[in-house]
Amino acid sequence: MSTATATATAAPVVTGIGVAAPNGLGTAAWWAAVLRGESGIRPVTRFDASSYPVKLAGEVPGFVDEDHVPSRLLQQTDRVTRLSLAAAKEALDDSGADPASMPPYAAGVVTANSYGGFEFGQRELQALWSKGGKYVSAYQSFAWFYAVNSGQISIRHGLRGASGVIVSEQAGGLDAVAHARRQIRKGARLVVSGGIDSAICPWGWAAHIAGGELSTCGDPARAYLPFDEEASGHVTGEGGAHLVLEDAEEARLRGARVYGTIAGHAATFDPAGPGAGSGGGTSRLGAAAELALADARVRPDEVDVVFADAAGSRTADRLEAEAIAALFGPGAVPVTAPKTMTGRLSAGGAALDLAAALLALRDQVIPPTTGTAAPAADCPVDLVSGAPRTGTRLRTALVLARGRGGFNSAVVVRAPGA
CATH class of the missing domain: 3.40.47.10 (Thiolase/Chalcone synthase)
Known part of the structure; x- marks a missing residue:
């Protein structure tokens, strides 16, 4: 009996964490900010929101695309995918795991996503209506898609095992990890999982506002007050986290640090x-x-x-x-x-x-x-x-x-x- 089969019913462990959050890029920076009570909610800077009733968002600070994504991918990817690639790399580096040393189909990716590449799609729609169809990028065929984050992470790190994407909005980050857990119980050694979203652009903003749940308060300290008598909705943001889930026995055998x-x-x-x-x-x-x-x-x-x-x-x-x-x-x-x-x-x-x-x-x-x-x-x-x-x-x-x-x-x- 293989190790994977023998431990298939064991709960998987988390050995790596990667974060891109509005109050910190990278796990250490974000966690330190959280413990300081430091907010990343501020006026929108990614586009001019002055004409909209909602003007606050959580934007990931200090993210320079070229520092995290190979140049050949810049024209192919939306911001959400670039954030996902950065968080996935941090999580894998943090885990110390080497997917290349595993059997070909032992590692996979299961992410959650709610919007796909909204900003990329907006640009291509603008090109379509202002210039014509021949000006729409061929990359639009996949850059907008919910599953693109899983695909790009898989390609970049050679993760060829069972993979997928979950679309259940805020619940998706948990549902994706649960699906990754099932894959490990079926015999996978490692799965990168979690969720990243980003739709802070005029098209995305219109969708957020149409949902009717955003706060119109302009004070970053008072706009989002869960469980408060004065709660008036929430503030939306971008980012999230990816985790590396591993078979518990495999992690133990390689001496991995377990969260x-x-x-x-x-x-x-x-x-x-x-x-x-x-x-x-x-x-x-x-x-x-x-x-x-x-x-x-x-x-x-x-x-x-x-x-x-x-x-x-x-x-x-x-x-x-x-x-x-x-x-x-x-x-x-x-x-x-x-x-x-x-x-x-x-x-x-x-x-x-x-x-x-x-x-x-x-x-x-x-x-x-x-x-x-x-x-x-x-x-x-x-x-x-x-x-x-x-x-x-x-x-x-x-x-x-x-x-x-x-x-x-x-x-x-x-x-x-x-």
Whole structure:
């Protein structure tokens, strides 16, 4: 029996993390900013947003395309793919794994994406309508596509195993990691997974605004206040995280540093219609959380921290808080939403929360929620706000996410040896 087959039922481990976030490019810079409570939400700079009702976003700072992407790929790729390539490389370098030394189909890629190459597509539409079809780039055929990030990462690093892409908006970052987990249980040795999104351009902005869930507040410190009495919507952003998942035994044999274990996952779906999804009046998020704990064989009293979806909508926040309170008890478990420092990053948001959960377990610190000083009376949660919380032993974290349209997802991560 092969090692992969023998360990197929073991939970995979995370050995690498790569981050591109509005408050830090690279894992170390982002995590340091998170623990400082430093926000990356600022006025939009990638285009002139002065005529739009929403003027704030979380933009990845200091990203020079040429530093991260080979010159031949610059004309073929959208910003979202360039961010993805940078995060994937950091994650693989961080893991110390060498996919080239593995059997040809032992390593793959499963990413999440919500928009594809929006900015690239906008440019080509402009060329089409202003100049004509012959001026549309041949690369438009794939640069816009949801799966392009998985494809480009696969090509760049020679990852020829089972791969794919998940499209479930904010929930996608968790769903992609869950799919990667299944591939490893089937025998894959390594899968790069997670999510990155970017649609900060006029066409993307029109789509964001049409969704009706963005805050129109112009104050970066007050625009996104999840669980707050004054919550008025969220701020959108770009970026996310990629993780390297490996078969636990293979990681042990090569002496890899392990951040934690992907111990459990579950997903549910809310009914269609008004009120479904992240801003809605119906939610089965609590069921996803309960099922994920059961999958991980973890009791509610064993969960040390919850990373909330934190929609920034009064109704959605209340529903999430009620779901958490129903599962754990009112105020019985620390809850945090470090995405208040980045905005909601669509498919990248939950993947970034997973990275934060793993680093919280490593460093024994709960990162803070910023902006919201105290939860509203109808949100009965112990919200970690203002400053990081230490002094509590952290072994198990629950990460929650809801995607536009009714997607709910939950992942349980555990510290090494937990």
